[in-house]
Amino acid sequence: MLPLLTSKQIHEADAYTITHEPISSIDLMERASKAFVGWFINHFQDKQQSIAVYCGTGNNGGDGLAIARLLHEHGYKKLQIKITRFSEKASNDFNTNLKRVVKTNVPIAEIQPGQEPLKESADIIIDAMLGSGLNKPLEGDYKYLVDYLNSIDKTVVAVDIPTGFFTDGEITKDATVLKADLAITFQQPKVNFLLPESGQYIGCCEVVKIGLDETFLNSIDTPYFYVEEKDIRRIIKPRKRFSNKGTYGHALIVAGKEKTMGAALLCASACAHTGAGLTTACIPQSGLIALNTSMPEIMALLRNADELPDIEWDKFSTMGIGPGLGKGNSILKLLTAIFENFDKPVIIDADALNVISDNHQLVSKITKGSILTPHMKEFDRLFGEHTSWWQRLQTAKLKAKELGIYIILKNDYTIVATPDEKLYFNSTSNAAMASGGMGDVLTGVITSLLAQKYSPLDACLLGVYIHGKAGDELALPSRLHVVLPSRLISQIPVTMAKLKA
Ligand SMILES: NC(=O)C1=CN([C@@H]2O[C@H](COP(=O)(O)OP(=O)(O)OC[C@H]3O[C@@H](n4cnc5c(N)ncnc54)[C@H](OP(=O)(O)O)[C@@H]3O)[C@@H](O)[C@H]2O)[C@@H](O)CC1
Ligand SMILES: Nc1ncnc2c1ncn2[C@@H]1O[C@H](COP(=O)(O)OP(=O)(O)O)[C@@H](O)[C@H]1O
Ligand SMILES: [K+]
Secondary structure (H helix, E strand, O other): OEEOOOHHHHHHHHHHHHHHOOOOHHHHHHHHHHHHHHHHHHHOOOOOOOEEEEEOOOHHHHHHHHHHHHHHHOOOOOEEEEEEOOOOOOOHHHHHHHHHHHOOOOOEEEEOOOOOOOOOOOOEEEEEOOOOOOOOOOOHHHHHHHHHHHHOOOEEEEEOOOOOOOOOOOOOOOOOOOOEEEEEEEOOOOHHHHOHHHHHOEEEEEEEOOOOOHHHHHHOOOOEEEOOHHHHHHHOOOOOOOOOHHHHOEEEEEOOOHHHHHHHHHHHHHHHHOOOOEEEEEEEHHHHHHHHHHOOOOEEEEEOOOOOOOOOHHHOOEEEEOOOOOOOHHHHHHHHHHHHHOOOOOEEOHHHHHHHHHOHHHHHHOOOOOEEOOOHHHHHHHHOOOOOHHHHHHHHHHHHHHHOOEEEEOOOOOEEEOOOOOEEEOOOOOHHHOOOOHHHHHHHHHHHHHHOOOOHHHHHHHHHHHHHHHHHHHHOOOOOOOOOHHHHHHHHHHHHHHHHO
Protein backbone atom coordinates (compact mmCIF):
# COMPACT_ATOMS: atom_id res chain seq x y z
CA MET A 1 0.00 0.00 0.00
CA LEU A 2 1.57 3.25 -1.03
CA PRO A 3 0.85 5.98 1.52
CA LEU A 4 -0.01 9.22 -0.28
CA LEU A 5 1.48 12.28 1.34
CA THR A 6 0.59 15.93 1.49
CA SER A 7 3.09 18.50 0.16
CA LYS A 8 4.17 19.22 3.70
CA GLN A 9 4.85 15.55 4.37
CA ILE A 10 6.77 15.22 1.09
CA HIS A 11 9.03 18.05 2.22
CA GLU A 12 9.56 16.16 5.49
CA ALA A 13 10.45 12.98 3.58
CA ASP A 14 12.83 15.03 1.46
CA ALA A 15 14.57 16.43 4.55
CA TYR A 16 14.69 13.01 6.23
CA THR A 17 16.30 11.41 3.18
CA ILE A 18 18.89 14.19 2.98
CA THR A 19 19.88 13.67 6.63
CA HIS A 20 19.67 9.89 6.87
CA GLU A 21 20.75 8.47 3.51
CA PRO A 22 22.73 10.78 3.69
CA ILE A 23 22.70 12.75 0.46
CA SER A 24 23.18 16.47 -0.12
CA SER A 25 20.09 18.34 -1.28
CA ILE A 26 21.81 19.32 -4.53
CA ASP A 27 22.52 15.64 -5.24
CA LEU A 28 18.93 14.72 -4.48
CA MET A 29 17.86 17.44 -6.92
CA GLU A 30 20.24 15.95 -9.50
CA ARG A 31 18.71 12.50 -8.92
CA ALA A 32 15.19 13.88 -9.37
CA SER A 33 16.21 15.76 -12.52
CA LYS A 34 17.86 12.66 -13.98
CA ALA A 35 14.70 10.65 -13.28
CA PHE A 36 12.68 13.29 -15.14
CA VAL A 37 15.10 13.38 -18.06
CA GLY A 38 15.21 9.58 -18.28
CA TRP A 39 11.48 9.51 -18.85
CA PHE A 40 11.48 12.58 -21.08
CA ILE A 41 14.09 11.40 -23.58
CA ASN A 42 12.33 8.08 -24.05
CA HIS A 43 9.13 9.83 -25.04
CA PHE A 44 10.36 12.97 -26.79
CA GLN A 45 13.02 11.51 -29.00
CA ASP A 46 13.17 14.22 -31.65
CA LYS A 47 16.17 16.28 -30.51
CA GLN A 48 15.47 18.97 -33.12
CA GLN A 49 12.26 20.07 -31.45
CA SER A 50 12.56 23.41 -29.68
CA ILE A 51 12.13 23.29 -25.92
CA ALA A 52 11.61 26.21 -23.52
CA VAL A 53 12.32 25.42 -19.88
CA TYR A 54 10.45 27.86 -17.62
CA CYS A 55 12.12 28.00 -14.21
CA GLY A 56 11.01 29.64 -10.98
CA THR A 57 13.63 30.53 -8.41
CA GLY A 58 12.83 27.82 -5.82
CA ASN A 59 13.74 24.15 -5.97
CA ASN A 60 11.26 23.40 -8.74
CA GLY A 61 13.17 25.97 -10.78
CA GLY A 62 16.43 24.36 -9.62
CA ASP A 63 15.17 21.08 -11.10
CA GLY A 64 14.35 22.92 -14.32
CA LEU A 65 17.90 24.26 -14.64
CA ALA A 66 19.39 20.81 -13.99
CA ILE A 67 16.98 19.30 -16.52
CA ALA A 68 18.01 21.85 -19.17
CA ARG A 69 21.68 21.02 -18.56
CA LEU A 70 21.04 17.26 -18.75
CA LEU A 71 18.97 17.60 -21.93
CA HIS A 72 21.81 19.65 -23.42
CA GLU A 73 24.23 16.84 -22.54
CA HIS A 74 21.86 14.37 -24.24
CA GLY A 75 22.12 16.34 -27.47
CA TYR A 76 18.91 18.38 -27.45
CA LYS A 77 19.91 21.28 -29.66
CA LYS A 78 17.16 23.86 -29.44
CA LEU A 79 16.92 24.58 -25.75
CA GLN A 80 16.25 27.87 -24.05
CA ILE A 81 15.76 28.72 -20.38
CA LYS A 82 13.32 31.36 -19.13
CA ILE A 83 13.67 32.34 -15.49
CA THR A 84 10.72 33.97 -13.76
CA ARG A 85 12.44 36.49 -11.46
CA PHE A 86 9.21 37.38 -9.72
CA SER A 87 10.68 37.06 -6.25
CA GLU A 88 13.89 38.38 -4.76
CA LYS A 89 14.41 35.01 -3.07
CA ALA A 90 16.18 32.13 -4.74
CA SER A 91 16.97 28.74 -3.20
CA ASN A 92 20.59 27.65 -2.76
CA ASP A 93 20.15 24.70 -5.08
CA PHE A 94 18.61 26.97 -7.70
CA ASN A 95 21.69 29.21 -7.53
CA THR A 96 24.08 26.24 -7.71
CA ASN A 97 22.29 24.84 -10.75
CA LEU A 98 22.24 28.27 -12.37
CA LYS A 99 26.05 28.41 -12.14
CA ARG A 100 26.25 24.91 -13.64
CA VAL A 101 23.91 25.57 -16.54
CA VAL A 102 25.55 28.85 -17.50
CA LYS A 103 28.63 26.84 -18.54
CA THR A 104 26.59 24.97 -21.18
CA ASN A 105 25.78 28.17 -23.07
CA VAL A 106 22.11 27.24 -23.29
CA PRO A 107 20.48 30.67 -23.78
CA ILE A 108 18.91 32.13 -20.64
CA ALA A 109 16.33 34.91 -20.53
CA GLU A 110 14.93 36.42 -17.36
CA ILE A 111 11.34 37.62 -17.03
CA GLN A 112 11.03 40.52 -14.57
CA PRO A 113 7.97 41.50 -12.52
CA GLY A 114 5.51 43.51 -14.59
CA GLN A 115 7.19 42.51 -17.83
CA GLU A 116 5.09 41.32 -20.80
CA PRO A 117 5.67 37.56 -21.32
CA LEU A 118 8.31 36.89 -23.99
CA LYS A 119 6.57 35.56 -27.10
CA GLU A 120 6.85 31.79 -26.93
CA SER A 121 7.50 29.88 -30.13
CA ALA A 122 9.02 26.65 -28.74
CA ASP A 123 7.35 23.33 -29.56
CA ILE A 124 7.53 22.04 -26.01
CA ILE A 125 7.35 23.87 -22.69
CA ILE A 126 8.89 22.28 -19.62
CA ASP A 127 7.16 23.78 -16.62
CA ALA A 128 9.54 24.13 -13.67
CA MET A 129 8.20 27.36 -12.22
CA LEU A 130 6.39 26.24 -9.09
CA GLY A 131 6.01 22.76 -7.66
CA SER A 132 5.17 21.49 -4.21
CA GLY A 133 6.14 24.83 -2.66
CA LEU A 134 2.95 26.51 -3.97
CA ASN A 135 1.43 28.26 -0.98
CA LYS A 136 -1.24 30.51 -2.49
CA PRO A 137 -3.27 30.70 -5.70
CA LEU A 138 -1.50 32.27 -8.66
CA GLU A 139 -2.00 35.97 -9.12
CA GLY A 140 -0.16 38.95 -10.60
CA ASP A 141 2.88 38.07 -12.71
CA TYR A 142 2.51 34.30 -12.45
CA LYS A 143 -1.17 34.40 -13.33
CA TYR A 144 -0.51 36.67 -16.29
CA LEU A 145 2.26 34.44 -17.61
CA VAL A 146 0.36 31.20 -17.08
CA ASP A 147 -2.76 32.60 -18.78
CA TYR A 148 -0.56 33.55 -21.75
CA LEU A 149 1.13 30.11 -21.91
CA ASN A 150 -2.25 28.36 -21.70
CA SER A 151 -3.54 30.51 -24.56
CA ILE A 152 -0.82 29.43 -27.01
CA ASP A 153 -1.64 25.74 -26.75
CA LYS A 154 1.83 24.14 -26.72
CA THR A 155 2.81 20.72 -25.47
CA VAL A 156 3.51 21.24 -21.77
CA VAL A 157 5.42 18.81 -19.57
CA ALA A 158 5.29 19.68 -15.88
CA VAL A 159 8.18 18.98 -13.55
CA ASP A 160 6.71 17.29 -10.48
CA ILE A 161 3.50 19.37 -10.36
CA PRO A 162 1.91 21.82 -12.82
CA THR A 163 2.48 25.43 -11.75
CA GLY A 164 -0.52 26.63 -9.72
CA PHE A 165 -1.87 23.14 -8.91
CA PHE A 166 -2.43 22.36 -5.22
CA THR A 167 -1.64 18.71 -4.52
CA ASP A 168 -3.97 18.47 -1.57
CA GLY A 169 -6.98 20.44 -0.32
CA GLU A 170 -9.81 21.70 -2.44
CA ILE A 171 -9.20 22.46 -6.12
CA THR A 172 -11.14 25.66 -6.65
CA LYS A 173 -13.10 26.10 -9.86
CA ASP A 174 -11.39 29.37 -10.79
CA ALA A 175 -7.80 28.19 -10.13
CA THR A 176 -5.13 29.33 -12.59
CA VAL A 177 -2.92 26.37 -13.46
CA LEU A 178 -0.49 25.84 -16.33
CA LYS A 179 -2.23 22.96 -18.10
CA ALA A 180 0.11 20.03 -18.57
CA ASP A 181 -0.22 17.38 -21.24
CA LEU A 182 2.01 15.32 -19.02
CA ALA A 183 3.16 15.69 -15.42
CA ILE A 184 6.28 13.75 -14.49
CA THR A 185 5.92 13.68 -10.75
CA PHE A 186 8.47 12.64 -8.15
CA GLN A 187 8.25 9.54 -5.99
CA GLN A 188 4.47 9.09 -5.78
CA PRO A 189 1.17 10.32 -7.27
CA LYS A 190 -0.27 13.29 -5.41
CA VAL A 191 -3.75 12.96 -3.88
CA ASN A 192 -5.35 15.63 -6.06
CA PHE A 193 -3.96 14.02 -9.24
CA LEU A 194 -6.41 11.18 -8.52
CA LEU A 195 -9.52 13.36 -8.33
CA PRO A 196 -11.67 14.15 -11.39
CA GLU A 197 -11.08 17.91 -11.13
CA SER A 198 -7.44 17.35 -12.08
CA GLY A 199 -8.58 16.09 -15.50
CA GLN A 200 -8.78 19.60 -16.92
CA TYR A 201 -5.22 20.43 -15.83
CA ILE A 202 -3.30 17.17 -16.26
CA GLY A 203 -3.53 15.08 -19.43
CA CYS A 204 -1.62 12.20 -17.92
CA CYS A 205 0.78 11.60 -15.11
CA GLU A 206 3.92 9.51 -14.77
CA VAL A 207 5.54 8.79 -11.45
CA VAL A 208 9.33 8.52 -11.31
CA LYS A 209 11.03 7.27 -8.17
CA ILE A 210 13.72 9.52 -6.73
CA GLY A 211 14.83 7.31 -3.86
CA LEU A 212 13.15 9.02 -0.91
CA ASP A 213 13.50 6.93 2.25
CA GLU A 214 10.86 4.18 1.92
CA THR A 215 10.80 3.30 5.63
CA PHE A 216 10.16 6.92 6.49
CA LEU A 217 7.50 7.24 3.77
CA ASN A 218 5.69 4.20 5.15
CA SER A 219 5.82 5.50 8.72
CA ILE A 220 4.09 8.81 8.00
CA ASP A 221 0.56 9.11 9.32
CA THR A 222 -1.81 9.67 6.42
CA PRO A 223 -5.37 8.59 5.66
CA TYR A 224 -4.61 8.26 1.93
CA PHE A 225 -3.33 5.07 0.32
CA TYR A 226 -2.74 3.96 -3.25
CA VAL A 227 -3.49 0.28 -3.86
CA GLU A 228 -0.99 -1.56 -6.04
CA GLU A 229 -0.95 -5.01 -7.57
CA LYS A 230 1.38 -6.39 -4.93
CA ASP A 231 -1.21 -5.52 -2.25
CA ILE A 232 -3.89 -7.36 -4.17
CA ARG A 233 -1.72 -10.42 -4.67
CA ARG A 234 -1.42 -10.61 -0.89
CA ILE A 235 -5.20 -10.49 -0.47
CA ILE A 236 -6.43 -12.90 -3.15
CA LYS A 237 -6.82 -16.50 -1.96
CA PRO A 238 -6.34 -19.66 -4.02
CA ARG A 239 -9.14 -22.15 -4.80
CA LYS A 240 -8.19 -25.03 -2.52
CA ARG A 241 -8.06 -28.77 -3.18
CA PHE A 242 -11.04 -30.63 -1.71
CA SER A 243 -13.08 -27.44 -1.65
CA ASN A 244 -16.67 -27.55 -2.85
CA LYS A 245 -19.41 -25.05 -3.59
CA GLY A 246 -20.18 -24.83 0.11
CA THR A 247 -16.69 -23.52 0.74
CA TYR A 248 -17.33 -20.42 -1.33
CA GLY A 249 -20.58 -19.18 0.15
CA HIS A 250 -24.09 -18.53 -1.07
CA ALA A 251 -24.79 -15.02 -2.35
CA LEU A 252 -28.24 -13.53 -2.82
CA ILE A 253 -28.59 -10.81 -5.45
CA VAL A 254 -31.67 -8.70 -4.76
CA ALA A 255 -32.12 -6.81 -8.00
CA GLY A 256 -34.08 -6.20 -11.18
CA LYS A 257 -37.58 -5.28 -12.15
CA GLU A 258 -39.44 -5.71 -15.39
CA LYS A 259 -37.61 -3.15 -17.50
CA THR A 260 -34.26 -3.29 -15.71
CA MET A 261 -33.72 -7.03 -15.46
CA GLY A 262 -30.44 -6.60 -17.30
CA ALA A 263 -28.95 -5.04 -14.16
CA ALA A 264 -29.90 -8.11 -12.11
CA LEU A 265 -28.53 -10.46 -14.74
CA LEU A 266 -25.21 -8.60 -14.96
CA CYS A 267 -24.88 -8.44 -11.19
CA ALA A 268 -25.71 -12.12 -10.65
CA SER A 269 -23.49 -13.24 -13.51
CA ALA A 270 -20.56 -11.19 -12.16
CA CYS A 271 -21.15 -12.77 -8.76
CA ALA A 272 -20.99 -16.30 -10.17
CA HIS A 273 -17.96 -15.51 -12.36
CA THR A 274 -16.06 -14.14 -9.34
CA GLY A 275 -16.42 -17.50 -7.67
CA ALA A 276 -19.34 -17.55 -5.23
CA GLY A 277 -20.19 -21.19 -4.56
CA LEU A 278 -23.89 -20.54 -5.14
CA THR A 279 -25.71 -17.51 -6.45
CA THR A 280 -29.43 -16.92 -6.11
CA ALA A 281 -31.16 -13.96 -7.74
CA CYS A 282 -34.17 -12.46 -6.00
CA ILE A 283 -36.10 -11.12 -9.01
CA PRO A 284 -39.68 -10.56 -10.14
CA GLN A 285 -41.53 -13.33 -12.00
CA SER A 286 -41.19 -11.34 -15.23
CA GLY A 287 -37.44 -11.93 -15.22
CA LEU A 288 -37.47 -15.67 -14.65
CA ILE A 289 -37.27 -16.79 -18.26
CA ALA A 290 -34.46 -14.36 -18.97
CA LEU A 291 -32.53 -15.62 -15.95
CA ASN A 292 -33.03 -19.29 -16.76
CA THR A 293 -32.09 -18.92 -20.39
CA SER A 294 -29.11 -16.63 -19.94
CA MET A 295 -27.65 -18.18 -16.79
CA PRO A 296 -28.67 -21.69 -15.89
CA GLU A 297 -26.08 -21.65 -13.07
CA ILE A 298 -28.10 -19.16 -11.06
CA MET A 299 -31.12 -19.97 -8.90
CA ALA A 300 -34.17 -17.74 -8.55
CA LEU A 301 -36.12 -16.51 -5.57
CA LEU A 302 -39.20 -14.76 -6.89
CA ARG A 303 -40.65 -11.62 -5.38
CA ASN A 304 -43.75 -9.60 -6.18
CA ALA A 305 -44.68 -6.06 -5.34
CA ASP A 306 -47.41 -6.95 -2.83
CA GLU A 307 -45.62 -9.08 -0.30
CA LEU A 308 -42.16 -9.68 1.04
CA PRO A 309 -40.30 -12.56 -0.61
CA ASP A 310 -39.84 -15.61 1.53
CA ILE A 311 -36.14 -15.25 2.29
CA GLU A 312 -34.52 -17.96 4.43
CA TRP A 313 -32.17 -15.62 6.25
CA ASP A 314 -29.72 -18.23 7.47
CA LYS A 315 -29.18 -19.66 4.04
CA PHE A 316 -27.22 -16.74 2.63
CA SER A 317 -23.67 -15.63 3.32
CA THR A 318 -24.35 -12.11 2.08
CA MET A 319 -26.60 -10.08 -0.20
CA GLY A 320 -25.98 -7.61 -3.02
CA ILE A 321 -28.97 -5.30 -3.12
CA GLY A 322 -30.03 -2.65 -5.59
CA PRO A 323 -29.13 -2.93 -9.30
CA GLY A 324 -32.26 -2.20 -11.34
CA LEU A 325 -34.37 -2.86 -8.24
CA GLY A 326 -36.71 0.12 -8.58
CA LYS A 327 -37.96 2.32 -5.77
CA GLY A 328 -41.26 2.71 -3.95
CA ASN A 329 -42.93 1.34 -0.90
CA SER A 330 -42.39 -2.36 -1.55
CA ILE A 331 -38.64 -1.82 -1.90
CA LEU A 332 -38.60 0.26 1.27
CA LYS A 333 -40.30 -2.62 3.10
CA LEU A 334 -37.90 -5.14 1.60
CA LEU A 335 -34.84 -3.14 2.64
CA THR A 336 -36.23 -2.62 6.13
CA ALA A 337 -36.87 -6.36 6.45
CA ILE A 338 -33.34 -7.15 5.32
CA PHE A 339 -31.79 -4.75 7.84
CA GLU A 340 -33.98 -6.16 10.62
CA ASN A 341 -33.57 -9.86 9.89
CA PHE A 342 -30.20 -10.35 8.25
CA ASP A 343 -27.32 -9.70 10.59
CA LYS A 344 -24.38 -10.07 8.19
CA PRO A 345 -22.84 -7.24 6.16
CA VAL A 346 -24.48 -6.60 2.77
CA ILE A 347 -23.63 -4.64 -0.37
CA ILE A 348 -25.93 -1.74 -1.18
CA ASP A 349 -26.00 -0.16 -4.62
CA ALA A 350 -28.05 1.85 -7.10
CA ASP A 351 -31.81 1.98 -6.36
CA ALA A 352 -31.29 0.62 -2.86
CA LEU A 353 -29.07 3.63 -2.17
CA ASN A 354 -31.69 5.95 -3.58
CA VAL A 355 -34.40 4.44 -1.39
CA ILE A 356 -32.16 5.03 1.62
CA SER A 357 -31.61 8.64 0.49
CA ASP A 358 -35.38 9.14 0.32
CA ASN A 359 -35.92 7.49 3.70
CA HIS A 360 -33.05 8.78 5.75
CA GLN A 361 -34.11 6.93 8.89
CA LEU A 362 -32.74 3.79 7.19
CA VAL A 363 -29.16 5.09 7.22
CA SER A 364 -28.63 4.24 10.86
CA LYS A 365 -30.14 0.76 10.35
CA ILE A 366 -27.53 -0.36 7.83
CA THR A 367 -25.77 -3.41 9.24
CA LYS A 368 -22.26 -2.59 10.48
CA GLY A 369 -19.53 -3.71 8.12
CA SER A 370 -21.82 -3.31 5.10
CA ILE A 371 -20.54 -1.85 1.84
CA LEU A 372 -22.16 1.03 -0.06
CA THR A 373 -21.17 1.53 -3.70
CA PRO A 374 -22.41 4.97 -4.80
CA HIS A 375 -21.30 6.88 -7.83
CA MET A 376 -20.96 10.64 -7.35
CA LYS A 377 -24.66 11.46 -7.75
CA GLU A 378 -25.82 8.65 -5.48
CA PHE A 379 -23.24 9.76 -2.93
CA ASP A 380 -24.55 13.33 -2.98
CA ARG A 381 -28.14 12.14 -2.71
CA LEU A 382 -27.17 10.16 0.38
CA PHE A 383 -24.94 12.62 2.15
CA GLY A 384 -25.80 16.04 0.66
CA GLU A 385 -24.53 18.12 -2.24
CA HIS A 386 -20.77 18.59 -2.51
CA THR A 387 -19.04 21.15 -4.65
CA SER A 388 -15.73 19.31 -4.86
CA TRP A 389 -14.26 15.83 -4.71
CA TRP A 390 -11.99 16.85 -1.86
CA GLN A 391 -15.15 17.57 0.18
CA ARG A 392 -16.59 14.20 -0.86
CA LEU A 393 -13.43 12.47 0.41
CA GLN A 394 -13.81 14.13 3.78
CA THR A 395 -17.52 13.23 4.03
CA ALA A 396 -16.87 9.62 2.98
CA LYS A 397 -14.21 9.33 5.70
CA LEU A 398 -16.54 10.81 8.30
CA LYS A 399 -19.63 8.77 7.37
CA ALA A 400 -17.75 5.48 7.08
CA LYS A 401 -16.56 5.98 10.66
CA GLU A 402 -19.87 7.27 12.02
CA LEU A 403 -21.92 4.42 10.50
CA GLY A 404 -19.29 1.68 10.79
CA ILE A 405 -19.54 0.93 7.07
CA TYR A 406 -17.38 0.87 3.93
CA ILE A 407 -18.13 3.39 1.19
CA ILE A 408 -16.91 2.73 -2.33
CA LEU A 409 -17.02 6.06 -4.13
CA LYS A 410 -16.94 5.09 -7.81
CA ASN A 411 -14.81 7.11 -10.11
CA ASP A 412 -11.83 6.81 -12.41
CA TYR A 413 -9.66 6.11 -9.35
CA THR A 414 -12.40 4.51 -7.23
CA ILE A 415 -12.02 5.34 -3.54
CA VAL A 416 -12.75 3.01 -0.62
CA ALA A 417 -13.51 4.78 2.67
CA THR A 418 -13.31 2.63 5.80
CA PRO A 419 -14.61 2.86 9.38
CA ASP A 420 -11.05 3.45 10.60
CA GLU A 421 -10.91 6.67 8.57
CA LYS A 422 -8.71 5.50 5.73
CA LEU A 423 -9.17 6.24 2.05
CA TYR A 424 -7.80 3.77 -0.49
CA PHE A 425 -7.41 4.83 -4.13
CA ASN A 426 -7.67 2.08 -6.74
CA SER A 427 -5.10 2.01 -9.51
CA THR A 428 -6.94 0.06 -12.24
CA SER A 429 -9.85 0.81 -14.68
CA ASN A 430 -10.12 3.05 -17.71
CA ALA A 431 -12.54 5.23 -19.62
CA ALA A 432 -13.61 2.37 -21.96
CA MET A 433 -15.50 1.13 -18.90
CA ALA A 434 -17.74 4.20 -18.76
CA SER A 435 -20.75 2.24 -19.97
CA GLY A 436 -24.14 1.48 -18.37
CA GLY A 437 -24.22 -1.66 -16.25
CA MET A 438 -20.56 -1.52 -15.23
CA GLY A 439 -21.49 -0.62 -11.65
CA ASP A 440 -23.90 -3.59 -11.49
CA VAL A 441 -20.96 -5.82 -12.34
CA LEU A 442 -18.89 -4.30 -9.53
CA THR A 443 -21.68 -5.00 -7.05
CA GLY A 444 -21.80 -8.64 -8.17
CA VAL A 445 -18.03 -8.99 -7.83
CA ILE A 446 -17.93 -7.58 -4.30
CA THR A 447 -20.97 -9.59 -3.19
CA SER A 448 -19.23 -12.71 -4.41
CA LEU A 449 -16.04 -11.91 -2.49
CA LEU A 450 -17.94 -11.22 0.71
CA ALA A 451 -19.78 -14.54 0.25
CA GLN A 452 -16.35 -16.19 -0.02
CA LYS A 453 -15.47 -14.88 3.44
CA TYR A 454 -13.14 -12.10 2.45
CA SER A 455 -13.32 -9.38 5.10
CA PRO A 456 -15.33 -6.32 4.01
CA LEU A 457 -12.12 -4.33 3.54
CA ASP A 458 -10.46 -7.04 1.44
CA ALA A 459 -13.66 -7.56 -0.56
CA CYS A 460 -13.74 -3.81 -1.36
CA LEU A 461 -10.06 -3.51 -2.29
CA LEU A 462 -9.91 -6.76 -4.24
CA GLY A 463 -13.29 -6.30 -5.93
CA VAL A 464 -12.59 -2.79 -7.14
CA TYR A 465 -9.12 -3.79 -8.32
CA ILE A 466 -10.24 -6.94 -10.21
CA HIS A 467 -13.12 -5.06 -11.86
CA GLY A 468 -10.79 -2.34 -13.13
CA LYS A 469 -8.02 -4.77 -14.04
CA ALA A 470 -10.35 -6.92 -16.15
CA GLY A 471 -11.37 -3.72 -17.95
CA ASP A 472 -7.71 -2.77 -18.45
CA GLU A 473 -6.78 -6.19 -19.79
CA LEU A 474 -9.55 -5.97 -22.36
CA ALA A 475 -9.27 -2.32 -23.36
CA LEU A 476 -5.64 -1.27 -23.09
CA PRO A 477 -3.70 -3.68 -25.36
CA SER A 478 -5.83 -2.94 -28.42
CA ARG A 479 -6.97 0.50 -27.28
CA LEU A 480 -10.63 -0.51 -27.32
CA HIS A 481 -12.96 2.45 -27.27
CA VAL A 482 -15.56 0.68 -25.14
CA VAL A 483 -15.72 -2.48 -23.04
CA LEU A 484 -19.22 -3.78 -22.39
CA PRO A 485 -20.09 -5.11 -18.93
CA SER A 486 -21.02 -8.61 -20.13
CA ARG A 487 -17.65 -8.94 -21.88
CA LEU A 488 -15.88 -7.74 -18.75
CA ILE A 489 -17.65 -10.41 -16.69
CA SER A 490 -16.19 -13.22 -18.79
CA GLN A 491 -12.71 -11.75 -18.27
CA ILE A 492 -12.95 -11.83 -14.47
CA PRO A 493 -11.87 -15.48 -13.97
CA VAL A 494 -8.89 -14.82 -16.27
CA THR A 495 -7.90 -11.71 -14.31
CA MET A 496 -8.20 -13.55 -11.02
CA ALA A 497 -6.09 -16.43 -12.29
CA LYS A 498 -3.34 -14.02 -13.37
CA LEU A 499 -3.34 -12.35 -9.98
CA LYS A 500 -2.96 -15.72 -8.30
CA ALA A 501 -0.20 -16.90 -10.67
N1 LIG B 1 11.18 15.45 -2.20
C1 LIG B 1 10.98 15.88 -3.41
O1 LIG B 1 9.91 15.59 -3.92
C2 LIG B 1 11.99 16.71 -4.09
C3 LIG B 1 11.57 17.89 -4.63
N2 LIG B 1 12.32 18.61 -5.46
C4 LIG B 1 11.75 19.79 -6.12
O2 LIG B 1 11.49 20.79 -5.20
C5 LIG B 1 10.21 21.35 -5.46
C6 LIG B 1 9.73 22.09 -4.29
O3 LIG B 1 10.60 23.16 -4.13
P1 LIG B 1 10.34 24.38 -3.15
O4 LIG B 1 9.96 23.85 -1.85
O5 LIG B 1 11.53 25.23 -3.21
O6 LIG B 1 9.07 25.04 -3.79
P2 LIG B 1 8.75 25.62 -5.23
O7 LIG B 1 7.58 24.85 -5.75
O8 LIG B 1 9.93 25.71 -6.10
O9 LIG B 1 8.23 27.11 -4.87
C7 LIG B 1 9.19 28.03 -4.44
C8 LIG B 1 8.65 29.30 -3.95
O10 LIG B 1 7.59 29.79 -4.70
C9 LIG B 1 6.91 30.77 -3.96
N3 LIG B 1 5.49 30.67 -4.20
C10 LIG B 1 4.63 29.76 -3.76
N4 LIG B 1 3.40 29.95 -4.23
C11 LIG B 1 3.49 31.05 -5.00
C12 LIG B 1 2.56 31.78 -5.77
N5 LIG B 1 1.27 31.41 -5.85
N6 LIG B 1 2.97 32.84 -6.43
C13 LIG B 1 4.27 33.23 -6.37
N7 LIG B 1 5.20 32.59 -5.66
C14 LIG B 1 4.82 31.51 -4.99
C15 LIG B 1 7.23 30.55 -2.52
O11 LIG B 1 7.87 31.69 -2.05
P3 LIG B 1 7.24 32.60 -0.88
O12 LIG B 1 5.77 32.74 -1.18
O13 LIG B 1 7.48 31.84 0.35
O14 LIG B 1 7.96 33.87 -0.97
C16 LIG B 1 8.08 29.28 -2.57
O15 LIG B 1 9.10 29.31 -1.62
C17 LIG B 1 9.41 20.15 -5.87
O16 LIG B 1 8.21 20.46 -6.55
C18 LIG B 1 10.41 19.46 -6.78
O17 LIG B 1 10.38 20.02 -8.08
C19 LIG B 1 13.59 18.01 -5.94
O18 LIG B 1 14.47 18.95 -6.36
C20 LIG B 1 14.26 17.17 -4.90
C21 LIG B 1 13.39 16.22 -4.19
N1 LIG C 1 -13.80 6.95 -16.96
C1 LIG C 1 -13.73 5.87 -16.18
N2 LIG C 1 -12.54 5.42 -15.80
C2 LIG C 1 -12.47 4.34 -15.00
N3 LIG C 1 -13.52 3.65 -14.53
C3 LIG C 1 -14.73 4.05 -14.87
C4 LIG C 1 -14.91 5.18 -15.72
N4 LIG C 1 -16.22 5.35 -15.89
C5 LIG C 1 -16.86 4.37 -15.19
N5 LIG C 1 -15.95 3.58 -14.59
C6 LIG C 1 -16.26 2.46 -13.69
O1 LIG C 1 -17.47 1.83 -14.10
C7 LIG C 1 -18.38 1.71 -13.01
C8 LIG C 1 -19.62 2.55 -13.29
O2 LIG C 1 -20.52 2.44 -12.22
P1 LIG C 1 -21.96 3.10 -12.26
O3 LIG C 1 -21.85 4.53 -12.59
O4 LIG C 1 -22.67 2.72 -11.02
O5 LIG C 1 -22.59 2.34 -13.51
P2 LIG C 1 -24.03 1.70 -13.74
O6 LIG C 1 -24.98 2.40 -12.82
O7 LIG C 1 -24.33 1.99 -15.17
O8 LIG C 1 -23.90 0.26 -13.48
C9 LIG C 1 -17.62 2.12 -11.77
O9 LIG C 1 -17.03 1.01 -11.15
C10 LIG C 1 -16.53 3.04 -12.31
O10 LIG C 1 -15.40 3.03 -11.50
K1 LIG D 1 6.12 22.77 -12.10
